[in-house]
Amino acid sequence: MRDRKDQNESGSGFSRRDFLKGSSAAAAATAMATSATESPAQQSQSQGNVASAEARDVTLSINGQQHTLSLEPRVTLLDALRNDLNLTGAKDVCDTTTCGACTVLIDGKATYACARFAVECEGAEIQTVESLRNGSEVDEVIEGFVEHDAMQCGFCTPGFVMATRAFLNENPNASLEDIQKGLGGNICRCGTYHGITQCALQIAQKGGACSWLNERLVGDLVAKTA
Amino acid sequence: MAERTIGWGPRSENRLIGSEVQRIDGVGKASGAAKYTADINTPGTLYAKLLTATIAAGKVTRLNVAPAEEMEGVHAVHVLNGEGAEIRYEGTLLAAVAAERPEIAEDAVRAIEVSYEPSEFFVDDDNLEAAEAAGRTKPQGENTQGDVEAALSAAKVVHKGYYGINTITHMCLEPHGSHCEFTGDEDLTVHLSTQNVSGTGGQFAGPLGIDESSVSIICNYIGGGFGSKFQAGEWGLACAQLAKKAGRPVRLMLDRSTELKIAGNRPSGFAEVTIAGDADGNITAWDSHHWGTSGINGSVVRLSLIPYVFEIENRNRKATGIVCNRGPNQAWRAPNHPQLSALTATAMDDLADKLGMDSYDLFKKNLDKTERPDVYAAEMEVGAKIIDWKAKWHPHGKGESRGGVKSGVGMALHTWGGRAHAAICQLKVHSDGTVESYGGSQDLGTGTKTIIAMTIAETFGIPMSKVKVHVGSNAYPKSGPSGGSTTVGGVSGPNRRASQEALWKIMDLVAAKYGVDADSVEAKDGYFRSGGKTICSWTQACRLIGPMPLEVQGTGPKDDGLTDQGVGGVQMADVSVDTETGIIRVNKFVCVQDCGLIIDLLTAKSQVLGGMIMGIAYALSEEQVMDNNTGRFINADLENYKLPRIGDVGELVAEMYQPDSEYDRGVIGLGEPPVISSGGALSNAVANAIGVRVPVLPMTPQRVLEALKGGQA
Numbered sequence: 001m002r003d004r005k006d007q008n009e010s011g012s013g014f015s016r017r018d019f020l021k022g023s024s025a026a027a028a029a030t031a032m033a034t035s036a037t038e039s040p041a042q043q044s045q046s047q048g049n050v051a052s053a054e055a056r057d058v059t060l061s062i063n064g065q066q067h068t069l070s071l072e073p074r075v076t077l078l079d080a081l082r083n084d085l086n087l088t089g090a091k092d093v094c095d096t097t098t099c100g101a102c103t104v105l106i107d108g109k110a111t112y113a114c115a116r117f118a119v120e121c122e123g124a125e126i127q128t129v130e131s132l133r134n135g136s137e138v139d140e141v142i143e144g145f146v147e148h149d150a151m152q153c154g155f156c157t158p159g160f161v162m163a164t165r166a167f168l169n170e171n172p173n174a175s176l177e178d179i180q181k182g183l184g185g186n187i188c189r190c191g192t193y194h195g196i197t198q199c200a201l202q203i204a205q206k207g208g209a210c211s212w213l214n215e216r217l218v219g220d221l222v223a224k225t226a
Numbered sequence: 227m228a229e230r231t232i233g234w235g236p237r238s239e240n241r242l243i244g245s246e247v248q249r250i251d252g253v254g255k256a257s258g259a260a261k262y263t264a265d266i267n268t269p270g271t272l273y274a275k276l277l278t279a280t281i282a283a284g285k286v287t288r289l290n291v292a293p294a295e296e297m298e299g300v301h302a303v304h305v306l307n308g309e310g311a312e313i314r315y316e317g318t319l320l321a322a323v324a325a326e327r328p329e330i331a332e333d334a335v336r337a338i339e340v341s342y343e344p345s346e347f348f349v350d351d352d353n354l355e356a357a358e359a360a361g362r363t364k365p366q367g368e369n370t371q372g373d374v375e376a377a378l379s380a381a382k383v384v385h386k387g388y389y390g391i392n393t394i395t396h397m398c399l400e401p402h403g404s405h406c407e408f409t410g411d412e413d414l415t416v417h418l419s420t421q422n423v424s425g426t427g428g429q430f431a432g433p434l435g436i437d438e439s440s441v442s443i444i445c446n447y448i449g450g451g452f453g454s455k456f457q458a459g460e461w462g463l464a465c466a467q468l469a470k471k472a473g474r475p476v477r478l479m480l481d482r483s484t485e486l487k488i489a490g491n492r493p494s495g496f497a498e499v500t501i502a503g504d505a506d507g508n509i510t511a512w513d514s515h516h517w518g519t520s521g522i523n524g525s526v527v528r529l530s531l532i533p534y535v536f537e538i539e540n541r542n543r544k545a546t547g548i549v550c551n552r553g554p555n556q557a558w559r560a561p562n563h564p565q566l567s568a569l570t571a572t573a574m575d576d577l578a579d580k581l582g583m584d585s586y587d588l589f590k591k592n593l594d595k596t597e598r599p600d601v602y603a604a605e606m607e608v609g610a611k612i613i614d615w616k617a618k619w620h621p622h623g624k625g626e627s628r629g630g631v632k633s634g635v636g637m638a639l640h641t642w643g644g645r646a647h648a649a650i651c652q653l654k655v656h657s658d659g660t661v662e663s664y665g666g667s668q669d670l671g672t673g674t675k676t677i678i679a680m681t682i683a684e685t686f687g688i689p690m691s692k693v694k695v696h697v698g699s700n701a702y703p704k705s706g707p708s709g710g711s712t713t714v715g716g717v718s719g720p721n722r723r724a725s726q727e728a729l730w731k732i733m734d735l736v737a738a739k740y741g742v743d744a745d746s747v748e749a750k751d752g753y754f755r756s757g758g759k760t761i762c763s764w765t766q767a768c769r770l771i772g773p774m775p776l777e778v779q780g781t782g783p784k785d786d787g788l789t790d791q792g793v794g795g796v797q798m799a800d801v802s803v804d805t806e807t808g809i810i811r812v813n814k815f816v817c818v819q820d821c822g823l824i825i826d827l828l829t830a831k832s833q834v835l836g837g838m839i840m841g842i843a844y845a846l847s848e849e850q851v852m853d854n855n856t857g858r859f860i861n862a863d864l865e866n867y868k869l870p871r872i873g874d875v876g877e878l879v880a881e882m883y884q885p886d887s888e889y890d891r892g893v894i895g896l897g898e899p900p901v902i903s904s905g906g907a908l909s910n911a912v913a914n915a916i917g918v919r920v921p922v923l924p925m926t927p928q929r930v931l932e933a934l935k936g937g938q939a
C-alpha cells in the first residue's frame with residue numbers, strides 16, 4: 001500500500017493552525033449577514049476582565065412594562081431577562097454572540113441579548129418573544145413556524161422567531177435570497193432551516209402582513225419617538 | 227364487524243395517521259413558553275459554574291478552593307478532581323461553585339488556585355504511525371472471508387485509496403445540565419436535560435446516598451441530545467451535591483466550551499481501502515484497515531459494519547483504535563454508520579470512476595449484495611429523477627467549468643434498525659370524553675408527544691384536542707431511553723394497544739346500553755355507529771364509564787405487527803465547487819427514505835430534513851480541531867466550530883418512500899437513518915465535480931484546494 005501522505009497531501013499535509021484558517025474561509029462562505037447588532041460586551045466578559053462593581057438600580061422597559069432590578073453593571077441583558085425576570089424565551093447558547101438564540105428586539109431592531117449589558121438598555125423598548133403571544137392569540141410568525149414545522153428540539157426557535165419577525169418588519173417583500181442572508185445570524189443544530197425558510201417566504205409573499213401584536217408594538221414605538 | 231385484533235387500521239380509512247399534523251407543543255416552543263432544564267428558576271435558585279482542566283494530560287498538584295468558599299454570595303463549592311487527580315483530557319471537571327448570581331460564581335471559579343504537573347499527551351488521531359510510535363494503538367480486530375488475493379489478481383480494476391472523517395461533537399444547543407432541588411430531608415427533584423427520563427434516577431441515588439425512590443426526574447423539553455444525553459453525568463451529580471450542601475436549589479448547565487470538550491463526540495475514522503471490480507462493475511474484493519479514536523478509551527468505529535451496506539464475498543478488514551487525550555465519545559445519531567458509510571461509498575465511487583462507469587450504475591449493479599435490493603433500486607430511481615441524475619452526471623471532473631465553478635452529482639446508501647424499545651403507557655379515558663396518556667418517555671423534538679396524541683385520537687375517532695399527553699417524568703410508567711430510533715415504535719405500540727382495548731370496553735358499554743351487538747359497533751368521527759346507524763356520540767358513550775376513569779395499560783414491543791425494524795434510504799447531492807476558493811455550494815440535496823408506517827408525515831419529513839442538514843454540517847464544515855502542540859481542543863466554541871447557516875444548505879427534498887408494502891410493515895424509527903449517507907453522497911458529488919477526491923470530511927475550502935493542487939501535481 002502506498003504511503004498515506006503521498007496518496008493525498010490534503011489529508012494531513014498542513015498544520016492545524018492552517019486548518020483553523022481554512023475554517024474561517026468556510027465562515028466567509030456562510031454569508032453571515034446577521035440582522036442582529038453586536039456589541040463587545042460579551043467578549044470582554046468572557047475574557048474575565050469585567051470586574052465586579054456595586055449593584056445599582058436598573059430600570060428596563062420590557063414588553064411595555066417597567067421593571068426595576070438591582071444589578072451589577074456587568075450583568076448582560078440576557079441574564080437579567082432569564083434569571084431576574086424569568087423571561088426564558090431568549091436562550092443562552094453560545095456565549096460569543098454567534099448563534100442568535102438570545103435574539104430580542106431593542107427599539108424594533110433584532111439584537112443579541114447576550115451582547116448587551118442590562119444597564120445599557122435603560123430607556124430602550126425591549127421586546128422579547130413572550131410578547132408575541134397573548135393567551136391563544138399568537139403572532140403570525142409563530143403560527144408560520146408551527147405550520148411549517150420549523151422546529152425540532154425548539155431551543156433555537158424563539159430566537160429564530162424574533163429574528164424572523166424583525167427581518168420581515170424591515171423586509172416585508174423579502175425574496176428567498178434575502179431570507180437566506182437576512183436570517184444568517186442564527187444557528188439551528190437540529191436542522192430546521194427548510195421550515196423556517198418556507199415560513200418566512202410564505203409571509204413575505206403575502207406582503208409580510210403585520211399581526212395585531214406587531215401593530216401594537218409599532219404603535220408604541222411611534223408614540224415613544226413622537 | 228370490527229374484529230377485535232390488535233393492529234393498525236386500513237390505510238385508506240385513516241383520518242390522521244399518515245397525514246401532515248402540526249406538533250402539539252409547537253406554539254409553546256415557538257413562543258418561548260416551553261420550559262427547558264436551562265430555564266428552571268424555582269425560588270432561591272443558585273447558579274453554578276465550573277473550573278475545568280486546561281491541560282490535556284497530567285496531574286493536579288494543587289487545588290485550593292478556600293478563596294472561592296470565602297467569597298460573599300458563594301453558597302457551596304464541590305471538588306470533583308482535587309489534588310493528586312489524574313487528568314486525561316482538557317476540560318476535565320475540577321470543581322463546581324454555586325453562588326447567588328452567575329457572575330459571582332464566575333468570580334469564585336477564577337479565585338480557585340490550581341496548578342498542574344503536565345505529562346505526555348497524544349491527540350493526533352489520523353496519524354497511525356505516530357500513534358504506533360507512541361504506543362497509543364489498540365487492535366480492534368481483523369477478519370477475513372473468501373480469497374481476497376485471488377479476487378484481486380482476477381479483477382479488471384483495482385483501486386486503492388485513503389479516506390477519512392474527523393471527530394465531531396454533538397453541539398446540543400441546550401448544554402448538558404440539570405436543576406437540582408432537595409425537598410424535605412432527602413427527596414431530590416432533578417430537572418434534567420435527558421434522553422433517558424425513566425432510567426436516570428438511580429444514577430443520582432447511589433452517589434448521593436439516598437433512595438432511588440426519592441429521586442424525581444423531570445424533562446419536559448430538551449434542547450438537543452443526539453445520543454449524548456443518556457447519563458446523569460458527573461456535572462449532574464455535582465449539581466445535586468451543591469444543592470445538598472447549599473440547602474438551596476442549584477442550576478448547573480455546562481458552558482459552551484466545556485460542553486464541546488467533555489460532553490460527547492463522534493469517533494473519527496480513517497481508512498486505507500483496496501477495492502476491486504470486474505468489467506461489469508461487480509465488486510469482487512474489499513480490503514480495508516481503518517483507524518481513529520473515540521478519545522481516551524481508544525476504540526474505533528465498528529469493524530463488523532465495513533464495507534457498509536454491501537456484503538462483499540472476498541473481504542479482509544482490520545481496525546485499530548487510537549488512545550487520544552480527547553474527551554469521551556458518546557453515541558452520536560446512528561453510531562458508526564455515518565463514518566462507515568462515508569468510507570465505503572467514496573471508495574465505491576472511485577472504483578466506478580476507474581472502471582469508466584457512472585457511479586449510479588455501479589451502486590445499482592451491486593444491490594444484490596445488500597439486504598433489500600428491490601427497495602434500494604426503487605429508491606434510487608425516485609432519487610435520480612428528483613435530482614435529474616442522467617442529465618447532471620458526467621465522468622469525474624469532465625463537466626463544464628463556469629468561471630472556475632464546476633458541478634457534479636453523487637450518491638450513497640444507508641441502513642438502520644429502528645426497532646421499538648420497551649415501554650409502558652397508562653391510558654385514562656374520562657367520563658367527559660377527554661383522554662390522557664402517561665409514559666416516562668421524552669420528546670426530543672422528534673414529535674413523540676404528537677404521535678402519541680395522533681395514535682390515540684385515530685383509534686378513538688376523536689379530535690386530538692381531547693387527548694392530553696404526559697411524558698417527561700419518571701413518576702410515569704417506564705419508557706425506554708430515546709436513542710437508536712426506537713421511540714416512535716416504542717410509544718405508538720403501547721398507546722395503540724391500550725386505546726384499542728379501551729375502545730372495545732367502551733363499545734361493550736355502548737352495546738349493552740343501546741341493545742346492539744358489540745361486534746357491530748364502530749367508532750368514527752366522534753360517533754359510534756352500528757349497521758350504518760349512528761347510536762351515540764363519543765361523549766355520550768364516555769358518560770357510561772362512570773365517575774372513575776377507564777384505565778388501561780399498554781405495553782410493548784409485541785409481535786403483533788404494530789412495529790417492525792430495518793429501513794434504508796438513498797441520498798443524492800448536486801453541488802458546485804468554486805475551484806478558486808475551494809468553497810462548496812449544495813445546489814440540491816435529496817433523501818429518499820423508507821420507514822414503514824408513517825404516523826405524522828410532517829414531523830417525519832422534519833426528521834429527514836434535519837438529518838440531511840446535520841449531514842451537510844459534518845460533510846462540509848464541522849469538526850473537532852485538536853492542537854498537536856498543546857493537546858487542546860482549539861475550536862471549542864460556536865464561532866470556530868462551523869455549523870451551516872440557513873443560506874448554506876441549498877434546496878432540500880425529503881421524499882418518503884411509502885408504498886402500501888411499507889405501511890403494512892408497521893411503525894419503524896426514523897431518527898438515525900437520514901443522517902448517515904450524507905457524507906458519502908456529498909463527497910462523491912464533489913469528486914464528480916472536480917475530478918479529484920477530497921479524501922477527508924469535512925471538505926473545508928482548504929482541503930478542497932489542497933486536493934485540487936494534489937490532483938494537478
Ligand code: FES
Pocket residue numbers: 091092093094095096097098099100101102103112113114115
Ligand atoms: S447566546 Fe447570544 S448570540 Fe448566542
Ligand code: FES
Pocket residue numbers: 151152153154155156157187188189190191192399449450671
Ligand atoms: S430546533 Fe433544535 S436547535 Fe434548532
